[in-house]
Amino acid sequence: MSDSRDTQPEGGGLHAPLARLLRPLVRLLVARGITFPALTDLLRELYVNVAEYDYVLPGKEQTDSRVSLLTGIHRKEVRRLRGAGAPVSAVPATVSRTGRIVARWLADPAFTDEAGQPLPLPRNAEPGQPSFENLVSGVTRDVRPRAVLDEWLDRGLAFADGQDRIVLAEAAYLPRADGDAEAQLYYFGRNLHDHIATAAENILGPSPRFLERAVHYDGLSEELAVKLEARARDLAMEALTQANREAHAACRTDPGGSHRWNFGLYVYREEVGQAAGTAGPPDVG
Known part of the structure; x- marks a missing residue:
């Protein structure tokens, strides 16, 4: 037995x-x-x-x-x-507004240079000319551009350069724990949900439906791990920026509907104690 x-x-x-x-x-x-x-x-x-x-x-x-x-x-x-309904993760108004403004600043040719980088924007300009006011008013008219600017300057999402132009700060790409707790927790739930849902659907279905892959090396020195992390950040931002630019352009002619799409990337490194082996070929999975 x-x-x-x-x-x-x-x-x-x-x-x-x-x-x-x-x-x-x-x-x-x-x-x-x-x-x-x-x-x-x-x-x-x-x-x-x-x-x-x-x-x-x-x-x-x-x-x-x-x-x-x-x-x-x-x-x-x-x-x-029973009957309680699933917990709803509503998008906080400030998170939705900030995300849409940043996405437009990064994707709309009117607010980017020839290399696709976000332009420094004057605070005000004539209609049809790039400015922070026109950027915000093209996304929402529920909040005055000046109020958005004051909020962004306070949170470090933007800053004024020597010519008093408004520059998008790197902090705008990633919610910070010290100033964006609401946004950070919202994206924590949404992005992890989508990543886990992707992996779960690929296991439950007869064949993988979604792309979910990673490149990972073990047994690295700290110096190389830090170097690879920095390079991976650059590659990830290039991919995200390009995806945002193409999605923003495609949305202009889309009739709209009930679907949503999420394209996410993550980079991670940690010390795992004494390496079990030396660095070898990449493990892609």
């Missing part, structure tokens, strides 16, 4: 990668004071919500018993939690 300890439950192969995936998240939760019971409550709600809406049998009404069977949560708890 086989020992029950030698058998894995269905999906047991996910345990090890799931533990690795969740470790940095748990580190963040502990740092921010989110306790295990609080996370358990959230997971219970999500399990019920996913089972209720994503696993409905065709032509049949979803029942408490089936949701309980799928999730392992008692029917009494299922009954209490």
